[in-house]
Amino acid sequence: MMEKSGEDSRGPKDDMVVFSNGCREEPSGGDGGVSEAESRSQGAAAAVSPQKFTFSPKPSIEDIRRMQADFTDERDWNKFHQPRNLLLAMVGEVGEVAELFQWRGEVAEGLPDWTESEREQLAHELSDVLIYLVELAEKCRVDLPQAVLRKMALNRLKYPASKSQDARLGSAVQQ
Numbered sequence: 001m002m003e004k005s006g007e008d009s010r011g012p013k014d015d016m017v018v019f020s021n022g023c024r025e026e027p028s029g030g031d032g033g034v035s036e037a038e039s040r041s042q043g044a045a046a047a048v049s050p051q052k053f054t055f056s057p058k059p060s061i062e063d064i065r066r067m068q069a070d071f072t073d074e075r076d077w078n079k080f081h082q083p084r085n086l087l088l089a090m091v092g093e094v095g096e097v098a099e100l101f102q103w104r105g106e107v108a109e110g111l112p113d114w115t116e117s118e119r120e121q122l123a124h125e126l127s128d129v130l131i132y133l134v135e136l137a138e139k140c141r142v143d144l145p146q147a148v149l150r151k152m153a154l155n156r157l158k159y160p161a162s163k164s165q166d167a168r169l170g171s172a173v174q175q
């Protein structure tokens with residue numbers, strides 16, 4: 001469910017759509033921090049969905065780690081939550097996400113053909129995956145937010161944007 005924003009000037013902009021869970025969709029071309037080059041490289045997706053999507057800032061990954069740690073402590077389930085069990089539980093939940101997409105053929109960005117109930121089911125299953133992933137990282141002593149920063153830096157080095165643009169130009173010349 002979503003509603004149009006009617007908040008004051010410090011709230012979301014008039015043309016921003018605010019979902020009941022607090023996340024926001026902005027019309028593309030706004031000040032969402034995506035460069036022109038990035039927008040161009042996302043051209044295919046933008047053609048499908050004219051709106052950008054952003055997450056709510058809270059809860060943070062550390063908030064999720066703490067909430068799940070409280071949940072397991074309260075039930076005395078830590079004895080079951082060793083790394084291998086968490087990995088298997090996470091993979092099981094990935095399977096449940098896959099089941100939701102199974103036999104549907106290609107699914108368009110934004111899931112326009114899905115019912116509210118199907119979207120909520122997907123939100124549940126993706127959350128299960130994230131919860132187990134965060135706890136797995138904790139139990140393996142991986143500081144996930146910092147690890148993501150390091151990995152993204154490596155990704156940028158391995159796949160320079162300039163090379164990618166050259167490749168696109170090259171294939172355009174060949175056609």
Ligand SMILES: Nc1ccn([C@H]2C[C@H](O)[C@@H](COP(=O)(O)OP(=O)(O)OP(=O)(O)O)O2)c(=O)n1
Binds near residue numbers: 077127128132
């Ligand atoms: N031993 C457990 C069992 C559950 N959970 C938490 C983490 C997950 O977010 C969620 C998983 O619950 P279920 O195993 O009941 O899985 P589903 O909610 O997907 O239910 P179902 O498999 O029946 O669809 O509950 C947990 O931390 N440790």
